[in-house]
Amino acid sequence: MIYYVGNIGREYSSSNVNSNFGFDNKDKNLIISKNDHIAYRYQVLSKLGTGAFGNVYRCYDHKMNKMVSLKIMRNDPAWSLQSMYEIKILKRLHQEPKHLLQYLGHLNFRSHICVSTELLSVNLIEALGATKYQGFELSVIKLWSQQLLSALEFLHRSDIVHADLKPENIMLQSPNSFNLKIIDFGSSTTVGDITYPYIQSRFYRAPEVLLGARYDTKIDIWSFATVIYEMYTGKVMFEAKNETHLYKLFVELLGNPPPRTVLSMRETVLKNGSVNKYNDGNFVDKSTLLFTSFSKVGVYRGEPLDTSKCVTPFHKRLNLGDLQFADFIQTILVWNPKERPSAKKLLQHMFLEEQ
Template sequence: MTPSFEGQDLFGCPSEDKFIMSTERDEQYSSLSAPEKSILCCAAPSSDESLLEVIDHPYCVDRYKQLEGGFEGFPEDSIPFCKCCAANGEFYSQKTADCSYLNPSFNETVKDIATNCDSAPCRDYSKGFEDHNDPQNKSVLNATSSYKDGSHEVEDEANESEAAADGDGVAADELPIYNICDDEFEVFDLRIIHRKNRTGFEESKDLPIVLNTVLAGRYYVTEYIGSAAFSKVVQAHDLQTGIDVCLKIIKNDKDFFDQSLDEIKLLKLVNKHDPADQHHILRLYDYFYHQERLFIVCELLRSNLYEFQKFNQESGGDAYFTFRRLQFIARQCLEALEFLHHLGIIHCDLKPENILMKSYKRCEIKVIDLGSSCFRSDNLCLYVQSRSYRAPEVMLGLSYDPKIDLWSLGCILAELWSGEVLFPNEAVVMILARMIGLFGPINTEMLLNGQETHKYFTEENDLYYMNEETDQMELIIPEETSLEDHLQVFDSGFVDFLSNLLEIDPERRPTAKEALAHPWFSQSYE
């Protein structure tokens, strides 16, 4: 059972929980428009823009064979704008009457394909479409079938097939036939929400965040939280469910859009395998495309560990991150990592900013931001993790596994105790020098196999850097110290636990499951 720390929860007031990017938030407030309508009528449609139009569009994503099952579909939506509007029965839905679809029905498409294919292989292929209701013949193309009472947009597949069959010098029986395997792909639907009688194009590429307005006919914006490299984050009130949520608005950029689709895919997978919300990972509520942007709707949490520690230090109160609380934070993080790693997912960007407080009094946290995460079976990127929390094997260009997340957690816990970043964001070679000074030399095998070793080590395995002013190579002598002296901590159990997480050799570093069994978790603190 999660502990309840004695005393009043000094941070219980919602208005006092928002420590995230407070300076930036204040600047945003100065330019925000004042509300002109009440929350009940802000969502009321104008005479020329009566209703929102919702279109479902299927997205195909790779399925990794080690994972079981698919993604859950969306629940049916019937969303009132507000009380006064609901009284008139106005809503938007996913039904055919509320959406326009530009293409022939699925069955007509199948019929055209079958007509244009005379060969036996083509007949067999088209039969697979006709039997799409047979569970034995399911394929990724099932995404083009109707979704509840509506239909997906399909870009004239029949005409494309006909054109291909009648192409120059290409007979129908010469076309390649592919067996579409249900184990290779997954499909999830992306709702596209437009104003009725309006295209989806916006006058400006910048989406202004205006307080006390309603987005997508459902989310009433109440507070600006902050921004990141590719998104803005606001707090909103869900007019359908009546709860406060976090709305992540992705910037209008193709790369950001693709990365966010990956995050949605992973969050759906994680939430599906954790229906009871027991593994301390962010909950995904909704996602959709609106005003040329992807929106991700998640549970609303409190400040991240970086901002909260900064607030705690500046307020001059008692230190929040005691050994007892560090135990509970470490345990929850390890349980989250063990769960992710069991699903074959590497977080790849664990840092204080990506761990958010859920309850200050009970010291509950949630791990967020799977936008940089990957599967173990992916083609792993050479550069992952924020530099101050980057594992040595990643710096050296070695192959890596989920244990890089354990290294990041060790850096985070050391920082929470000392109040200072363990490896400041300096040049990589300087971080390597500090690692060696704290934990000893990097073993020769790692240096020999690293793709990036030559950038930081000589052939004699000495650290060096190029002096830009003199264009000369200069050697770096690491300053020897210990974790106890550096952190000014003399709790042997905590130091041993950190030393395990911060093992330079990944082969000797524990897994999340092994780290949970460390004796430090049995140590009692008052």
């Protein structure tokens, strides 16, 4: 069915196989101009963003008569495969449409997987910029905490790990609302199919991922705490330049990881294998920090790091005036993910009970 024709008269090369017969640029992204059609249904209006996966466009869906966001993947087998996995995850989110991105459909156009989702407003980095990085009031932080934790509770109850929770992947539903939606499930996985050893953006990366331990849904809880702190203070909690610097920042705030935690993580890896793309339970990666930076009894054996800040009350370490909020963050920021509360338990924290 033809719903929209768009630009006509453009010439393509029927002989240039390397550029997908002239449809793709050198990066294997689909060449698109304003008002082009996608599958004679979507009218391209503007570009919303770009990434390693491809590009995202603001489009008008002439079949459904509504504005949508259209993610057009690179013409690459690896990215096409990953996009199909993301679609599989998105289809499972329909039961919780309130604070998770709404999937509308997908198609293959000129060898590019295209994923249609609801059109949202700005992400939290852009929203924070509008405050000149002064942060939001505590009442907004409480509201957003409830919304994000409700979404994470649904994801984790469904055994889904988002694995890349950060301000850029959380968007306001509309310019006139404080309602949030979690987006971008390109890195997401299910608990029984974890095969990416190194995930999450560095500023929001959990300790177990940094150390090279096995991980689960609790990495999202760690990321949540760092995001919500940033939205309140306007500052990144762990603004690390590299992995070594990130570990140093963790220790300065939390102290060294307890030896029993290190040994427990190491024992789990030795028993079940390191996280790896082949899901091989016999593979143990001994090049990770978990094996190279700690002794046989779980003590850090690198240069001594400054832990003097750890003797001061936690709310003073993070310059948080509200004690309940400080306690809320402190309960999450622990080395041992087994001791980190779930989204369901955090929703019952006294910090959110007053909302």
